[in-house]
Amino acid sequence: MFPLQRGRRLRINESIRSLVRETTLSPSDFMFPMFIAEGENVKVEIPSMPGIYRRSIDLTVEEVKELFALGIRAVNIYVKVSEDLKDNTGKEAWNPNGLMQNTIRAIKATCPEMVVMPDVALDPYSIYGHDGIIKDGDIANDETVEALVKMAVSHAEAGADFVAPSDMMDGRVLRLREGLDAAGFQNVGIMSYSAKYASAFYGPFRDALDSAPKEATIKVPKDKKTYQMDYANRIEAIKEALWDVEEGADMVMVKPGMAYLDIVREVKNTVNVPVTVYHVSGEYAMIKAASERGWLDHDKIMMEQLMCIKRAGASLISTYFAKEAAILLNSK
Ligand code: PBG
Numbered sequence: 583m584f585p586l587q588r589g590r591r592l593r594i595n596e597s598i599r600s601l602v603r604e605t606t607l608s609p610s611d612f613m614f615p616m617f618i619a620e621g622e623n624v625k626v627e628i629p630s631m632p633g634i635y636r637r638s639i640d641l642t643v644e645e646v647k648e649l650f651a652l653g654i655r656a657v658n659i660y661v662k663v664s665e666d667l668k669d670n671t672g673k674e675a676w677n678p679n680g681l682m683q684n685t686i687r688a689i690k691a692t693c694p695e696m697v698v699m700p701d702v703a704l705d706p707y708s709i710y711g712h713d714g715i716i717k718d719g720d721i722a723n724d725e726t727v728e729a730l731v732k733m734a735v736s737h738a739e740a741g742a743d744f745v746a747p748s749d750m751m752d753g754r755v756l757r758l759r760e761g762l763d764a765a766g767f768q769n770v771g772i773m774s775y776s777a778k779y780a781s782a783f784y785g786p787f788r789d790a791l792d793s794a795p796k797e798a799t800i801k802v803p804k805d806k807k808t809y810q811m812d813y814a815n816r817i818e819a820i821k822e823a824l825w826d827v828e829e830g831a832d833m834v835m836v837k838p839g840m841a842y843l844d845i846v847r848e849v850k851n852t853v854n855v856p857v858t859v860y861h862v863s864g865e866y867a868m869i870k871a872a873s874e875r876g877w878l879d880h881d882k883i884m885m886e887q888l889m890c891i892k893r894a895g896a897s898l899i900s901t902y903f904a905k906e907a908a909i910l911l912n913s914k
Pocket residue numbers: 701703704705713748749783784785786787788806861862863864
């Protein structure tokens with residue numbers, strides 16, 4: 583009689599395991615974050631992110647074609663603009679011929695079915711490396727939101743499918759929705775970074791864009807803790823996600839990934855829109871570094887992490903591993 587139930591019967595071989603597997607991964611689960619540089623024929627590897635490059639628009643378009651052929655259906659776009667275009671208003675962010683707008687147009691012209699989600703936040707354009715306009719020693723929320731609306735509308739005009747606000751200003755989803763609708767872009771979606779934590783895992787990303795908060799002659803916050811969330815908090819993530827859905831977000835995001843899967847599951851159980859998870863730069867760097875030393879099996883760790891993020895409730899995973907994982911999945 584002992585034991586009637588034997589869990590191991592469902593694990594006897596790979597065929598049986600595949601019958602009862604609860605979660606699967608496919609290339610269309612991934613979004614690939616891409617860093618764009620000025621110039622032509624530029625491809626510069628980011629030192630803290632081996633295998634990830636800043637590319638000029640021409641090479642970005644080539645890469646996007648490859649990604650599409652692999653089954654990847656979405657890209658997040660981040661631009662590195664030159665220092666002389668940065669100020670405290672972020673006005674380069676809505677230049678109709680800016681690097682972001684030109685990138686969106688180029689991708690949509692060559693690969694129209696690739697879903698393009700430009701990042702909406704002022705940090706690449708800010709002399710202070712902050713996601714908004716600095717006033718009286720802090721980020722001026724409402725003024726920043728109005729700048730983000732102009733930025734998002736310019737992305738939509740360039741052909742973006744979704745805009746992806748990553749700034750964590752209050753009320754921005756509502757104003758973006760109103761602004762996009764008023765400009766005739768009812769079909770441009772909003773993928774909101776709803777529960778974005780103030781995290782040290784973003785370090786390599788800030789290297790990639792040279793966008794870390796900087797010293798200044800005026801009073802400027804030294805970090806992003808007055809807008810990004812405190813990683814000690816859980817209920818606050820639910821609150822932010824619910825607000826964003828009420829304000830019109832089509833998708834919400836939790837960021838970072840692995841250390842925040844409890845938040846992913848709770849948000850997933852609370853909202854009725856798809857949940858995206860951003861498997862961020864520092865998580866990528868850790869796996870690359872440990873596997874370079876031979877301390878971890880790169881491909882196994884990569885697939886385990888991606889599967890666990892999906893199991894936690896992600897409908898979409900924004901990950902620097904998108905291409906490598908898609909190649910691996912397609913080879914099976
Ligand atoms: C900035 C932005 C950041 C990331 C995405 N958008 C950095 C930050 O908030 O400082 C981080 C992504 C990553 O680490 O991979 N708006």
